[in-house]
Amino acid sequence: MTESLPEDVADVLDLVLDTDEPVHVALRRQVPQLSVHSRCTCGCGTAYFELDTNEVEPAPTGPGTVVAVDVQLYTETGECPGEVLVFTQGGYLSWLEVCSWSDDVEVSLAAARRWLRPPS
Template identity: 40%
Template structure:
């Protein structure tokens, strides 16, 4: 399992600010799988049969949004939903959330 990349870690920091009850999980997360296009990562976590719930989300303006899912109270998936073509990746979302120019800016 892979450690969190800088773009994933930054996006989680924005979605789960200090004091958020799920923030304590960030140092323990590992990436179990990534999609080929770069828009989704799956974290190690609960039984895959658990029902996912949106734990946090943020808007990327006209370009899309970022969704963070939890299953049974544990973070399970981070995903970028694009409304544009080309599709946004988590790296694009992290740049946007840092205020840097890029696809989502």
């Protein structure tokens, strides 16, 4: 989606922001101006964004912090070990979170990329 973001973050945003959903389309327009200012240190891949809000329009998500995307992850065996969440604040992309629900399956941004892709 953009060269200013790390490839893993850009790829997951591209996979979870639906091109048919108006709010997601508005959020996609913000991605070229997005950068990562920090990441979670546990290895999950969660990324916190920095965005010049003077350069983009807010998405119609409402005020405050909103979960704009909530996608459950499914392994090749059909197990659901976690999810990917995309948060906005005041209509602007704020952070991408990778959540684990399982102690048996490691959930990371790399795993999310694999599980979000349609089987080929």
